[in-house]
Amino acid sequence: MRKIFKKSAYVTALVLVFTVVISCEKDFTDIGSSIISNTKFSTSSFLVDVVVENSPITEVATGNIILDPGLYLLGVHSTSEYEKIEASIISQIAISASLQVIDDANVYDSDTTVVTTIDTVFLRLPYQATLNEDGDAYELDSIIGDTSKAFNLNIYETSTYLNTLNPANPSTFNTYNTNNVFDKTGSELNTEVNFQFIPKATDTAIVIRRWLSNNAISSKDTITYNTSTASTVPLPFAVVPLKEDKIKELFLDKYESAEFDSQDAFNNYFRGVILEATGDEGSLISFNFNGTVRPSIEVYYTNSVVTGGIVIDTIYKNDSFPLLGITTSNYKMEDKIYPVNDEVILQGAAGSEATVNIFGADTDANGIADKIEELRAKNLLINDASLTFYINQSSDTTAVPYQLFLFKSDENTNPSYSHIQDIYTEGTSLFGGYLERDDEDKVEKYTFRITDYISQILSGETDYSPTLRLKVANSTDMQAVTDTVYANYNWNPKAVTLFNHSASDKKVELKISYTEEKN
Numbered sequence: 001m002r003k004i005f006k007k008s009a010y011v012t013a014l015v016l017v018f019t020v021v022i023s024c025e026k027d028f029t030d031i032g033s034s035i036i037s038n039t040k041f042s043t044s045s046f047l048v049d050v051v052v053e054n055s056p057i058t059e060v061a062t063g064n065i066i067l068d069p070g071l072y073l074l075g076v077h078s079t080s081e082y083e084k085i086e087a088s089i090i091s092q093i094a095i096s097a098s099l100q101v102i103d104d105a106n107v108y109d110s111d112t113t114v115v116t117t118i119d120t121v122f123l124r125l126p127y128q129a130t131l132n133e134d135g136d137a138y139e140l141d142s143i144i145g146d147t148s149k150a151f152n153l154n155i156y157e158t159s160t161y162l163n164t165l166n167p168a169n170p171s172t173f174n175t176y177n178t179n180n181v182f183d184k185t186g187s188e189l190n191t192e193v194n195f196q197f198i199p200k201a202t203d204t205a206i207v208i209r210r211w212l213s214n215n216a217i218s219s220k221d222t223i224t225y226n227t228s229t230a231s232t233v234p235l236p237f238a239v240v241p242l243k244e245d246k247i248k249e250l251f252l253d254k255y256e257s258a259e260f261d262s263q264d265a266f267n268n269y270f271r272g273v274i275l276e277a278t279g280d281e282g283s284l285i286s287f288n289f290n291g292t293v294r295p296s297i298e299v300y301y302t303n304s305v306v307t308g309g310i311v312i313d314t315i316y317k318n319d320s321f322p323l324l325g326i327t328t329s330n331y332k333m334e335d336k337i338y339p340v341n342d343e344v345i346l347q348g349a350a351g352s353e354a355t356v357n358i359f360g361a362d363t364d365a366n367g368i369a370d371k372i373e374e375l376r377a378k379n380l381l382i383n384d385a386s387l388t389f390y391i392n393q394s395s396d397t398t399a400v401p402y403q404l405f406l407f408k409s410d411e412n413t414n415p416s417y418s419h420i421q422d423i424y425t426e427g428t429s430l431f432g433g434y435l436e437r438d439d440e441d442k443v444e445k446y447t448f449r450i451t452d453y454i455s456q457i458l459s460g461e462t463d464y465s466p467t468l469r470l471k472v473a474n475s476t477d478m479q480a481v482t483d484t485v486y487a488n489y490n491w492n493p494k495a496v497t498l499f500n501h502s503a504s505d506k507k508v509e510l511k512i513s514y515t516e517e518k519n
Contacts, residue, residue: 043383045513048371050387051357052500052508054344055469056336059177060490062329065164066173067476069491070290072329073349074125075197075277076151077144077284081396082347082495086151086332087284089275090182092162092325093297095266099255099319102303106315112307115213116252118244119300122206123155123190123275125238126225126293127199128286138236140201142286144399144493150196151282153240156274157250159185162267162326176328178350178490182274189273191241197277199285204234210316213304218314225293235293247299251321267325273297276330284493289327297321329491342503343392346404347495348472354498356387356406356468358510359457368463375458384513385454388447389470390506395497397443404433404446404496405473407486410466417486420468421452428478443496445506454512472496 063069073087102114129138140147160182166174208221224234250270254260259269289295298320305313331350338345344354359369389404391397408418423431430449438444456462472492499506 040518041515042518043513043515045511048358048510048512049360050501050508050510051360052344052389052470052498053355053357054338054352055355056338056352057350059179060331060350060488062176062178062491063476063489064327065175067487067489068290069474069476069489071142071286071288071475071491072327073284073286073331073491073493074153074275075145075284076279076282077399077493078280079396079398079495081497082345083333083336083351084280085284085349085351085493086277086279087349087493088277088330088332089287089323089327090158090160090162090272090330091275091289091295091323091327092267092272093270094322094324095260095263096319099260101252101255101301101317106303106305108305109307112305112312115304115306117211117213117302117304118248118252119208119210119302120206121242121244121247121297121299123238123240123242124225124293124296124298125240125287126291126295127201127236127238128288128291129201129236131233136233138201138204138233140199140236143199143283145283146281147199147283149281149283150198151277151279152194153190153197154194154276154278155189155240155242156184156276157186157189157270158272158274159183161271162328164326176326178329178331180328180330182330184274186246189242189246191243194278195240197238197240197282199238199283201236203238204236206239208300210300210302210314212302212311212314213306214311218302219316221316227292237293242297247297251299251319252301263325272326273323274330286491289323295323297323342500342507343395344470344498344500345495346401346470346472346498348401348474348490348492350490351472351493351495354470354500355409356470356508358387358468359465369465372457372463372465376460378516380458380512380514380516382451382455382458382512382514384449384511385451386447386449386511388445388509388511389498390445390503390508391443392497392499393442393444397496399494400435400443400496401472401492401494402435403473403478405471405477406433406448406450407469407471407488408466409469413466415485417469417488418484419486420448420450421456422448422450424484425452431478433473433478446498 072089074089076086078084101116127140128142129140132139163174166172205222205224210218212218227235300318303315304311333350345352359371362369432448433446436445457465472494474492501507
């Protein structure tokens with residue numbers, strides 16, 4: 001009868017004994033060597049050949065309804081080595097209750113008129129930014145690409161109704177993917193067609209000119225935004241001027257109509273905006289839609305109270321319409337075919353993932369890979385299993401992701417994506433996938449610790465060994481995992497070139513450290 005060695009209580013007790021001595025050591029192989037050091041057991045390690053291949057993708061879920069990423073990409077990033085991406089944002093608009101151009105509290109005589117003048121209307125997009133070392137100014141972050149060059153930005157009203165529930169099956173939530181089509185209605189809402197968008201950390205204020213009914217300037221207001229009441233440093237934000245007459249027609253003129261009776265009524269009337277980025281150069285910016293200062297449409301206007309042709313009073317007003325509700329992304333990416341060589345390409349958004357086949361083929365068609373059967377026959381106790389991917393340092397490394405993510409993929413199961421055991425048995429930090437650098441501080445590799453996963457397979461506890469998938473990680477990938485189901489979202493556009501199994505040097509490496517009983 002074949003014997004299978006698993007982690008026993010005996011071994012666990014010895015681990016506790018030696019913890020004080022070896023707690024500073026990070027290599028679990030050394031731990032295994034210290035534990036089993038008698039005449040009955042021997043410890044060693046070996047490498048398993050792993051096959052890694054490119055797996056381009058055309059769409060990915062963007063979240064918001066079931067999972068709200070909060071972060072959305074806008075802009076253009078183009079590089080010769082990876083797919084060009086044009087990232088756009090589609091979002092509903094939130095309204096306040098009881099909006100009025102002229103407040104009920106202001107009661108005037110019959111010979112008095114109120115003339116409303118739009119001062120300015122603009123789209124506000126607060127940047128993600130970090131205070132510098134001196135704490136007196138912000139520096140922009142979460143941007144890749146060439147910030148010295150502009151991309152084209154146009155803003156449209158969409159006629160596509162954004163629905164929380166699936167229209168085909170209202171008992172389930174809706175999902176939006178990055179290649180969904182959102183119809184436009186009317187022309188651009190921005191005053192300058194193909195607005196030239198360049199992110200700048202110095203854009204921290206806007207001057208609002210308040211106009212009277214006779215086209216005279218009444219006053220000038222300098223508007224800034226802060227992340228808290230304690231902060232004295234203004235947050236950088238982009239301003240995209242919008243058509244004043246069009247926003248007055250769509251919004252202010254409808255304030256006291258049925259279209260503004262409720263948020264649902266408004267969502268059916270004005271279904272949202274499309275922020276569409278196009279071009280061949282520029283930068284790609286991540287905007288936080290859940291920040292203290294939210295993206296919004298800002299409307300500033302002045303009510304001039306006129307009696308006998310004379311302005312007797314001026315009332316300055318500002319109505320803010322946050323981009324809030326259902327928000328999703330659209331990624332337009334070029335169709336790039338990568339050569340079959342010693343590399344694999346990983347690119348976030350709707351770019352490219354990779355498939356990882358650890359144990360190879362099942363030539364006898366018994367449902368178990370031949371390599372698994374070979375290793376099971378050795379009666380091994382797995383101490384450690386690490387999967388390492390090396391970076392091609394001669395490739396474009398200007399936007400290398402800080403972390404990669406590894407998960408199980410099987411189109412024949414439901415759900416088709418699931419977590420590897422180690423992420424919830426050992427925790428996200430031990431699971432790994434973080435960017436590591438070499439002695440020269442160059443980006444070098446990513447390593448995953450998949451000891452429990454390999455142990456279960458080689459012990460015979462499970463025969464389920466599907467293809468794994470490797471991708472650029474998102475913030476939600478590494479959150480505390482409470483379920484085996486994995487939801488594959490992607491809004492991280494970074495890219496990296498890795499060596500695969502065909503590389504002569506630094507090829508992908510699965511190292512298994514083990515203990516076995518001596519004969």
